Amino acid sequence: MSDKVTDLRSAIERLKEMPGQLLETHVPVEPMAELSGIYRHVGAGGTVKRPTKEGPAMLFHRVKGHPGAKAAIGLLASRKRVASLLDCPPEKLGWKLFECAGHPIEPVVIHGKAQCQEVVHRADSPDFDLRKLVPAPTNTPVDAGPYITLGMCYASHPDTGLSDVTIHRLCIQGKDELSIFFTPGARHIGAMAERAEELNQRLPISVSIGVDPAIEVGSCFEPPTTPLGFDELSIAGALRGEPVKLCRCLTVKEHAIANAEYVIEGEVIPGVRVQEDQNSHTGYAMPEFPGYTGPASSQCWMIKVTAVTHRKDPILQTCIGPSEEHVSMAGIPTEASIIGMIEKAMPGRLQNVYCCSAGGGKYMAVLQFCKKTASDEGRQRQAALLAFSAFSELKHIFLVDEDVDCFDMNDVLWAMNTRFQGDADIITIPGVRCHPLDPSNDPDFSPSIRDHGIACKTIFDCTVPFSLKKRFQRAQFLDVDPSPWMSGQKEHEV
Structure with missing residues (x-):
């Protein structure tokens, strides 16, 4: 990458260097509902109603009623873009x-x-x-x-x-x-x-x-x-x-x-x-x-x-409020807060954290945890309790082993389907203050909720018991560099 990112304009220039990450338009746009309605389809993602997707940021060069002004949206609506703008690998x-x-x-x-x-x-x-x-x-x-x-x-x-x-x-x-x-x-x-x-x-x-x-x-x-x-x-x-x-x-x-x-x-x-x-x-x-x-x-x-x-x-x-942009801005600092809390208590066990799109960056976290010895059994649940302490608005936590990609929700759900039993691996903590914008956190939703904004926080432990880890080893494939087969060159006869 070229120049450092120091402001919005240099951030936009950085995105211009990244193929497919910035869409510019000179077609005039109406700021009343139209601008967001366009970006909902182009790249909002997050918890926006489908159809939506994660796509490029947009720069509108002409905003109706505001000559000379431009509007930018979606710069942070991609973890890949955030990583580039902060000069750091996404994970x-x-x-x-x-x-x-x-x-x-x-x-x-x-x-x-x-x-x-x-x-x-x-x-x-x-x-x-x-x-x-x-x-x-x-x-x-x-x-x-x-x-x-x-x-x-x-x-x-x-x-x-x-x-x-x-x-x-x-x-x-x-x-x-x-x-x-x-x-x-x-x-x-x-x-x-x-x-x-x-x-x-x-x-x-x-x-x-x-x-x-x-x-x-x-x-x-x-x-x-x-x-x-x-x-x-x-x-x-x-x-x-x-x-x-x-x-x-x-x-x-x-x-x-x-x-x-x-x-x-x-x-x-x-x-x-x-x-x-x-x-x-x-x-x-x-x-x-x-x-x-x-x-x-x-x-x-x-x-x-x-x-x-x-x-x-x-x-x-x-x-756009529910977009992937909120996931980036709220979720990544939440990940950092969880890492800080757990690292102080049990260093080296937490491998990574992801506050995913489905939770808007706030309601849900996936903790990748490594049980190194038999005495680590149960510490994964203690880590989840620490995560709730690190960020009070968390509602659900998924615990997965170190061989599960916490950034891939399909892999997380695979772990849930093959390493989780509902009668043994769900831990509920009812009656805890969470977030008022969750409409289910209300007495009308459940008689167990005393006041709006209170929730039942839940841990889904999708980790394998330490004593059974050998039985749950994932299929081991040959580690091959595929680049020679993907270069587009024709096969040469020997």
């Missing part, structure tokens, strides 16, 4: 992020004008209108409105001054208003906003859109791997081997990512809650990672926008 991504989380490189603030501030629009200007400045797509016809799905929200705690970056659900509500949804008790910026509200203070915030993919992936770590006060931009710094560059915002006392395509500056207003679908009145928010369109919230917080800045000829980066 080692979880391990690389685990190492980077342990050796962070803190961001630095640059002086002078940043790339993200080449063009400035202040909200006190009479013609300022967020809806016209940012070509945010509305993913389905019933969405609450245009959503910024890949906005890197950056804020600082009112008491400590420590900063954090997180991705949140952001809906454009008016010419200078954004709604932001905080999952209760789950995100650090939500805790910052709650504390600012207790102090009756506005919380300065920046939203950086279109950034280095290392930032997008690194920002998706969660506690306990990254506790309150841990700036996930330092993980992106470790991924690149150099600090993420920040700049000072122009209208609020906060920082933004200096080479972002767009930056929205503003303040979270205390004591104000927004009905998310106040403009559409559909009852829906947007498609979420489990594959369903989530209900509109009446408890969204409100960001009063003070400015929009952007690069010349900016590129709006977006994603």
Whole structure:
């Protein structure tokens, strides 16, 4: 590969070098439902309703109603692309992020004008209108409105001054208003906003859109791997081997990512809650990672926008909520968190982890575990319990042996069919808080569930008992390099 990836534009250039990984079009696209409807067929994948598939990223050079702006979607909707953009083999991504989380490189603030501030629009200007400045797509016809799905929200705690970056659900509500949804008790910026509200203070915030993919992936770590006060931009710094560059915002006392395509500056207003679908009145928010369109919230917080800045000829980066892009951003940091937790407790046993597409990167993990001695029997289930501790939103864990490819769900299901008995190998843990976006986590679904968001967590142990491993050896084929037979050359007579 040629130049380093440092921002969205260099990431796009990297994809141009990879055959079949970027599709560019100059056909005008309507951001209202059409853009997402197109990409659903081209490359969304993930938990998007079929027919969909994993395909190339797309770059739309012409977005209706937004002259000069472009839209990119699907850059991370492939583990292969993520691996290339992070300069790491696909099967080692979880391990690389685990190492980077342990050796962070803190961001630095640059002086002078940043790339993200080449063009400035202040909200006190009479013609300022967020809806016209940012070509945010509305993913389905019933969405609450245009959503910024890949906005890197950056804020600082009112008491400590420590900063954090997180991705949140952001809906454009008016010419200078954004709604932001905080999952209760789950995100650090939500805790910052709650504390600012207790102090009756506005919380300065920046939203950086279109950034280095290392930032997008690194920002998706969660506690306990990254506790309150841990700036996930330092993980992106470790991924690149150099600090993420920040700049000072122009209208609020906060920082933004200096080479972002767009930056929205503003303040979270205390004591104000927004009905998310106040403009559409559909009852829906947007498609979420489990594959369903989530209900509109009446408890969204409100960001009063003070400015929009952007690069010349900016590129709006977006994603479809249930797509493979979410699997990459949420799943790979989850893999890293699980690796970190289990490696501390039983080093050398865990071979790999995969948070697969079917779980949206959050609900399901496959753990590849090696039993080295008879005393390791049972440790695989302890590893599963540690994984639940590493990431609270996990619902199902599949345990497989080291001869099973944890990244191949057909191989995982093969192990389930030949190494698993339902009466002996299912371990259930009922009544545990999981995730509110799973519609089955509700008392209406099962009388065993006391409150919405509670689940029965389940371990599927598809490993062979250590004492029986010799009986379960897979067929051993001759290890042959097939390249001479695949070169296309004609056979030569001897």
